[in-house]
Every structure is written in C-alpha cells, then in structure tokens.
Amino acid sequence: xxxxAGSGSRLGAAVPKAxxxxxxxxxxxxxxxGVLSCAAVSEVVLVVxxxxxxxxxxxxxxxxxxxxxxxVVTVVVGGAERGDSVAAGLGALSDGVEVVLVHDxxxxxxxxxxxxxxxxxxxxxAVAVVPGTPVVDTVKQVDPDGVVVxxxxxxxxxxxQTPQGFRRDVLVRAHATSSDATDDAGxxxxxGEPVLVVDGDPRALKVTTSADLETAARLLGVTS
Ligand code: CTP
Ligand code: MG
Numbered sequence: 001x002x003x004x005a006g007s008g009s010r011l012g013a014a015v016p017k018a019x020x021x022x023x024x025x026x027x028x029x030x031x032x033x034g035v036l037s038c039a040a041v042s043e044v045v046l047v048v049x050x051x052x053x054x055x056x057x058x059x060x061x062x063x064x065x066x067x068x069x070x071x072v073v074t075v076v077v078g079g080a081e082r083g084d085s086v087a088a089g090l091g092a093l094s095d096g097v098e099v100v101l102v103h104d105x106x107x108x109x110x111x112x113x114x115x116x117x118x119x120x121x122x123x124x125x126a127v128a129v130v131p132g133t134p135v136v137d138t139v140k141q142v143d144p145d146g147v148v149v150x151x152x153x154x155x156x157x158x159x160x161q162t163p164q165g166f167r168r169d170v171l172v173r174a175h176a177t178s179s180d181a182t183d184d185a186g187x188x189x190x191x192g193e194p195v196l197v198v199d200g201d202p203r204a205l206k207v208t209t210s211a212d213l214e215t216a217a218r219l220l221g222v223t224s
Contacts, residue, residue: 001045001089002035004028004056004105005078010208016049017207018056018105023222027207029059030108035101035163036069038115040123043097047078047089083179083187090172099123100171102184103163109219110163110204117198118165128188129165131200132158158197160185161204 004027008017018028028046035041048056053075060073076092078085086102093100099122101115114131121129135157141150164184166174174187181187185195207213 001047001086001093001100001102002028002031002105003047003078003082003085003089003102004031004052005047005049005085005088006082006106007049008106011210011213016052018048019052020213022108022207022213022216023220026059027108028056028105029063031103031105031110032060032063032073033067034108034110034112034115035103036063036067037112038119040099040116040119041101042070043094044073045089045092046073046075047085048075050077053077081179083175083181086184087175087179090175093168098168099165100168101163101165102171104206106206106208107162107204108207109216110161111201114161114199114201114204115163118163121196121198122165122167126165126196127167127170127193128185128195130160130183130185130195130197131163131204132160132197133200133202135159159200160197161200161206 004018006017011017013020019026022030035044046056046060056075074092076088078088101118118129118131135154138154139152139157140148143149160183170188170193174191189195203219205212207216
C-alpha cells in the first residue's frame with residue numbers, strides 16, 4: 001500500500017505533495033518505481049486525494065509500463081489523517097493477501113533493498129517489521145515547559161522509515177482499535193505485539209520540506 005493522500009502543507013506546493021515533480025517525475029512515480037521493482041509485491045493499493053484519482057491512475061500505468069510490472073494497481077481515496085488513509089487502503093486489499101507493506105509516497109527514493117529486507121523479516125516470522133537508522137543527534141525528552149526530563153541512551157534509539165511490513169491480520173487488528181499514531185507500527189505496539197527493526201537507508205528520507213526536495217534532487221544527481 002502506498003499512502004499518497006496527504007496535502008503536503010509543510011512543502012506548500014501548488015499540488016498535493018505526492019504529485020510534485022522531482023526530476024520531471026511526480027514523487028508518486030518515483031515511489032511506485034521502487035515498490036513495483038520489489039519482486040515480492042503482487043499488488044499495489046494506491047491511496048490518493050479524491051481530486052487526484054485519475055492522475056494517480058495515469059502515473060501508475062506509466063510506471064507499470066516502464067518497469068514491466070506484473071502486479072495490479074488499485075487506486076482508492078484517502079482520508080483526513082494518515083491513519084484514515086491506511087484504513088481506506090486496507091479495505092481495498094485482495095482476499096488472498098497475507099503480508100502488507102505500508103509505504104509513504106513521500107519516501108520516494110527508498111531503495112528496493114529496504115523493501116526486500118522488510119519482506120524477508122516478515123517471511124522469517126516477524127509479525128511487524130520497520131526499517132530504521134541510528135539517531136545521530138542526542139535526543140532529549142522535555143516537559144511542557146521545555147525542561148529536560150530525560151536523555152535516552154542514543155545507542156538504543158532508531159529513526160524509523162517505511163515501508164513497514166505486517167502480517168495482514170495484525171495490521172487490521174491494530175487499525176480496528178485506533179488509527180491515531182504517526183506510524184502503523186505504533187498501533188501494533190499498543191496491541192502488545194513485537195515490532196522488529198531492520199536496517200533502513202538514508203535514501204528513504206521523507207520529503208517533508210522544500211529542503212528535503214532539494215536533498216532528494218541531489219540524490220538523483222539533478223538540481224531542483
Ligand atoms: N498521507 C495520507 N493521508 C493523509 C496524510 C498523509 O495518505 N491524510 C500520506 C502522505 O501522502 C505521505 C505520508 O502519508 O506520503 C506521510 O505523511 P506526511 O509526510 O506528513 O505528508 P503530508 O501529510 O502530505 O504532509 P504535511 O503533514 O506537511 O501536510
Ligand atoms: Mg502529514
């Protein structure tokens with residue numbers, strides 16, 4: 001599942017973020033190229049804003065043609081919050097699917113190797129798997145007045161990315177209880193199920209601001 005239904009308020013472009021061009025291709029096109037290049041992916045549910053359904057279908061068709069994808073892409077309309085969009089996507093999955101990857105379109109340059117690592121860990125028996133990278137800054141926990149209450153040991157911290165992989169039944173159960181977490185693994189944690197972190201990749205950065213778009217352009221070897 002690729003969630004692309006956000007407005008991109010922090011990026012502030014004229015079109016929703018997933019439809020903003022990067023080196024001439026919408027972020028969604030880059031993201032789909034990665035997803036459809038993962039051999040384990042049998043189908044893709046694309047979650048987009050209501051006004052972008054036709055555009056998203058055309059982008060998906062072009063990428064499928066480019067990579068010679070075997071899978072089928074279904075486009076559905078997302079909701080107000082990211083969790084609502086994931087829930088909408090879950091409703092559109094085919095019956096036989098047992099493993100679901102949830103991926104942010106905004107992490108448009110995620111290498112296929114990250115998808116492969118997540119899939120491999122789920123296939124090896126983990127119920128929930130997230131890619132993560134070590135945290136480089138020291139992180140402080142603060143109270144509402146900004147006073148530090150704790151400094152967690154940095155070596156135990158990971159900044160997590162997508163795709164996040166789940167046994168379908170676990171993800172459905174997690175979303176049935178609530179959808180108000182910043183990532184899907186957070187909902188699974190609340191069920192008391194274990195979540196495994198595998199190696200992420202700096203190229204899986206989330207395009208959030210225009211500076212991130214410039215970083216992504218640099219990674220592609222172009223200037224934005
Ligand atoms: N997303 C979604 N539906 C929403 C909100 C977010 O499908 N209602 C998706 C975005 O399209 C993005 C991913 O979730 O691919 C991560 O969200 P974020 O980076 O926060 O994107 P936006 O919500 O679009 O950006 P902003 O928060 O700046 O408005
Ligand atoms: Mg958002």
